Amino acid sequence: xxxxxxxxxxxxxxSILSYFTGDGNICExxxxxxxxxxxxxLYSYDCILLDLGLPGGxxxxxxxxxxxxxxxxGVLIISARHSLDDRLSGLDLGADDYLVKPFHLSELxxxxxxxxxxxxxxxxxxxxxxxxxxxxGAMKVNIDGTxxxxxKKEFDLLVYFLSNKNKVVxxxxxxxxxxxxxxxxxxxxxxxxTHVKNLKKKLSEAGARDYVRSVYGIGYxxxxx
Amino acid sequence: MKLSTHYNRVNILTSVIVLxxxxxxxxxxxxxxxxxxLDKDLVVEENEIRQYTDxxxxxxxxxxxxxxxxxxxxxxxxxxxxxxxSYTNYYNPREKxxxxxxxxxxxxxxxxxxxxxxxTKSRVESEDLVRIILLITIIVTLVLLIVxxxxxxxxxxxxxxxxxxxxxxxxxxxxxxxxxxxxxPTRIDEFNELNRSVNAMAEKVKQDYKELKSFTDNxxxxxxxxxxxxxxxxxxxxxxxPFSEQQGALLEDIYQATGRLSRLHQSLLLLxxxxxxLISDARKIDVKELVEEKRRxxxxxxxxxxxxxxxxxxxxxxxxxxxxxxILLNNLFSNAVRHNISGGTIRIELSEHKLILSNTGKTLxxxxxxxxxxxxxxxxxGMGLGLAISKQICNLYGFNIEYSHAGNMHFFSIYLG
Numbered sequence: 048x049x050x051x052x053x054x055x056x057x058x059x060x061x062s063i064l065s066y067f068t069g070d071g072n073i074c075e076x077x078x079x080x081x082x083x084x085x086x087x088x089l090y091s092y093d094c095i096l097l098d099l100g101l102p103g104g105x106x107x108x109x110x111x112x113x114x115x116x117x118x119x120x121g122v123l124i125i126s127a128r129h130s131l132d133d134r135l136s137g138l139d140l141g142a143d144d145y146l147v148k149p150f151h152l153s154e155l156x157x158x159x160x161x162x163x164x165x166x167x168x169x170x171x172x173x174x175x176x177x178x179x180x181x182x183x184g185a186m187k188v189n190i191d192g193t194x195x196x197x198x199k200k201e202f203d204l205l206v207y208f209l210s211n212k213n214k215v216v217x218x219x220x221x222x223x224x225x226x227x228x229x230x231x232x233x234x235x236x237x238x239x240x241t242h243v244k245n246l247k248k249k250l251s252e253a254g255a256r257d258y259v260r261s262v263y264g265i266g267y268x269x270x271x272x
Numbered sequence: 273m274k275l276s277t278h279y280n281r282v283n284i285l286t287s288v289i290v291l292x293x294x295x296x297x298x299x300x301x302x303x304x305x306x307x308x309x310l311d312k313d314l315v316v317e318e319n320e321i322r323q324y325t326d327x328x329x330x331x332x333x334x335x336x337x338x339x340x341x342x343x344x345x346x347x348x349x350x351x352x353x354x355x356x357x358s359y360t361n362y363y364n365p366r367e368k369x370x371x372x373x374x375x376x377x378x379x380x381x382x383x384x385x386x387x388x389x390x391x392t393k394s395r396v397e398s399e400d401l402v403r404i405i406l407l408i409t410i411i412v413t414l415v416l417l418i419v420x421x422x423x424x425x426x427x428x429x430x431x432x433x434x435x436x437x438x439x440x441x442x443x444x445x446x447x448x449x450x451x452x453x454x455x456x457p458t459r460i461d462e463f464n465e466l467n468r469s470v471n472a473m474a475e476k477v478k479q480d481y482k483e484l485k486s487f488t489d490n491x492x493x494x495x496x497x498x499x500x501x502x503x504x505x506x507x508x509x510x511x512x513x514p515f516s517e518q519q520g521a522l523l524e525d526i527y528q529a530t531g532r533l534s535r536l537h538q539s540l541l542l543l544x545x546x547x548x549x550l551i552s553d554a555r556k557i558d559v560k561e562l563v564e565e566k567r568r569x570x571x572x573x574x575x576x577x578x579x580x581x582x583x584x585x586x587x588x589x590x591x592x593x594x595x596x597x598x599i600l601l602n603n604l605f606s607n608a609v610r611h612n613i614s615g616g617t618i619r620i621e622l623s624e625h626k627l628i629l630s631n632t633g634k635t636l637x638x639x640x641x642x643x644x645x646x647x648x649x650x651x652x653x654g655m656g657l658g659l660a661i662s663k664q665i666c667n668l669y670g671f672n673i674e675y676s677h678a679g680n681m682h683f684f685s686i687y688l689g
Contacts, residue, residue: 056497062504066511127496135553149500149534152507200572215510219531226569238576262513263520265527 048093048163049073053083053109054125055102063096066152067159070212080104087113092120093163096155097142099126099133107133110140121162125150151220153211160210174209177271178255181206190253200225201246208259208269217266243267276428284420291416295409302405306398307374311357314376317342317391325380331387339364339394347379347386354379354388362394371396434458438467445474446552447481484548488541495537502530532655539657543645546596546664557597559588559622559688566601567620570609578615585622590688592669600665603658604629604684611682630683642675 050067054060055078067074075092077083080103087095087109095113099106110122124137127148134145143162146155164172164183174181180189186202188195197205207216207224218239225242247259258269321342324332334343341362347354355378362373372395379386437456454471458464506527515523545551563585567574574581590597608618608631616632641647643663648656666673672687 056501058501059497059504062501062508065508066504127500148496149503149530152504215513217507217510217527219527220507226572238572241576242572262510263515263517263524265510265520265524268513 048159049075049091050094050096050159051075051077051083051086051090051092051120052096053077053086053101053106054096054098055079055100056098062152063155066156066214078102080106080109083109084112087118087120088116091118093166094121094123094159096159097122097124099124099137107137107140110137110142114141119166121159121166123155123158123162125155151217151223153207153214153216153220154224156214157207157210157224174206176209176212179209179250181209188250190250190255193253195249195253195255197246197249200242201249204242204246205250208267211269213268213270215262215266215268219266221266276424276432279428280421280424283424284417287416287420288413291409291413295406295413298405298409299402302402303398306395306401310374310393310395310398311376314357314374314391314393318376318378318389321389321391322380325382329382331380331382339396341392343390343392345388345390347388359395360392362392362396364394364396372399431460434460434463435466438463438470442470447477447549481548485550488544488548488550491541499530499534499537503534506530536655536657539655539661542599543657543661543664546661546668549668551593551596553593553595554591555594556589557592557594559590559597559627560585562597562601563620563622563627566605570605573609574618577609577612579609579612580615580617582617582619583621585620586624588622588624588627588688590669592665596665596668600662603662607631607658607684608682613680625688627686627688628683630681632680633682635677635680643673 048071050072052060052063052067052074054063054076057078060076060078064074064076075086075090077086080101083097083101083106084104097106097109101109106124106126110124113120113122122142122144124134124142124145125148126133126137126145137145143165144158146158164174172183174183178191181187182189183206186199188197188202188205203225204221207221221239243259243261247257251257258271259267260270262268317340321332331344332342339362355376358375358377360373360375362371363369364371373392374395375390375392377388377390380389381387434456441454458467506523510523563583567581567583573579605618608629611633612618612631613633618632619628619630621628621630643659644656645660646656663673665671666686670689674683674685674687676683676685
């Protein structure tokens with residue numbers, strides 16, 4: 048997928064670019080308002096990551112220009128502003144999602160993947176990975192034609208892993224993804240272990256290979272061995 | 273009590289008292305004057321009888337004239353020189369009824385005899401006069417009362433209309449909506465001044481609100497950006513595996529600390545935003561539905577600790593921000609899970625105007641400071657802000673949140689509205 052990151056904080060966009068690049072993704076970057084406007088007018092993307100406070104103008108202005116140009120890009124607002132007004136006006140203006148800083152790169156990737164899936168397949172998208180077929184809209188998983196029955200959390204976890212293939216995702220990020228960041232999970236993410244274990248068990252019973260491995264107790268990595 | 277009611281009460285009470293006192297004084301004076309006049313008439317009559325007796329050496333006939341009767345009697349005992357006025361009854365032969373009267377009892381000397389003379393006059397006319405005067409006074413009083421009440425009701429209501437208009441606009445004023453308070457034009461200086469002051473105040477409030485909001489936004493932005501960088505760099509660093517076991521442990525510690533710092537900062541910002549009433553998406557919330565949603569959300573956490581959940585929910589809707597309602601319940605649920613014992617119980621009761629969350633747990637040593645910021649039990653892993661935020665949210669909406677405990681049960685009760 049082709050992604051544009053409009054963000055002025057160098058350290059942050061470098062991390063985002065390096066996390067997103069690879070796996071067939073193309074990432075471009077604009078560091079201020081003018082550059083952002085220029086890029087959206089000239090090119091097309093699958094998804095735009097938009098920071099709200101930019102040098103030279105407001106991020107929301109870029110969003111409304113994008114809508115005026117009748118472009119169909121998915122837009123994910125990334126902002127330090129937790130203000131509900133901003134969130135609502137962003138979503139009103141046609142943004143697809145809103146992520147508050149600081150965020151986990153894995154969460155960002157999962158959200159961007161979800162937006163791109165929605166945009167490209169109208170929600171009926173199917174993710175294929177080797178022997179796995181995952182119908183995101185219908186919430187169904189097949190391993191070589193054998194259906195696997197997952198709970199909602201296990202399914203979300205699998206999609207999350209697939210969005211962050213070959214990346215180490217922390218337990219912390221996984222917990223926040225599954226239960227929302229407003230729940231104070233008391234720093235004890237060991238119960239994530241149970242969910243991962245159940246998921247692995249169900250997948251391997253249906254004949255899938257084991258792609259998930261634990262990384263130093265920090266998190267997990269979904270990758271071809 | 274309303275100002276107009278208060279004013280009316282004082283006004284009408286004073287008027288009534290003054291009128292009653294006036295009436296009484298009237299009555300007494302007129303009564304006195306009329307009695308004096310009657311007495312004079314009686315004296316005139318007495319004089320006539322004396323002159324007649326002196327001239328003719330006999331008593332005039334004990335006759336009844338119009339409204340007057342003279343009778344004679346013998347002096348008994350030593351009633352010599354008696355002369356007194358008194359209130360008596362007068363028998364009116366024409367009307368054949370007893371009327372109130374005034375008598376003069378005196379003695380007349382006839383030869384060497386003292387004759388007791390009683391002259392009685394009817395008081396009916398003067399009584400009538402007094403009655404008419406009393407009636408007029410009462411009518412005037414009533415008319416005055418009615419007029420005063422009407423004036424107060426209509427005149428005062430009209431006079432106060434601009435005041436209530438301003439008041440209503442003030443009630444409807446929401447700082448986050450950035451609207452202005454425009455008063456009703458009026459000729460009354462006081463209300464015009466009130467209008468001006470209210471507008472000036474609203475302007476100032478709006479100005480302060482804007483400044484506060486932009487400060488909060490800026491502070492949040494400035495602190496969140498480095499945090500976001502640390503987070504993203506950590507995520508990037510993690511991708512450069514393999515690490516040694518030791519590096520892995522270090523990374524995990526840094527992750528934990530960064531996570532805590534982010535949450536701490538978010539909580540503090542949230543607190544200040546609630547305090548400053550910067551969250552304004554109030555709408556109708558179905559509490560029952562929300563509690564059930566939270567139960568699903570926390571399902572895995574309950575399972576992890578083997579907690580038993582009991583819920584008794586009745587329908588209850590309140591007006592508040594959905595965002596804050598979420599946070600409030602999240603905090604209470606988190607709290608009930610975190611301070612529970614393995615295999616314990618959480619009981620949720622939602623009745624009309626009351627939500628009670630109770631959980632089993634250890635005895636705590638911070639009961640009085642339960643809702644204070646950063647107060648937490650020694651073994652707690654939280655930041656000690658959850659309940660402070662809950663309290664602040666409750667304050668914002670006028671709910672009352674209370675903590676109590678009985679044995680190893682801890683109760684958090686919220687009185688909704």
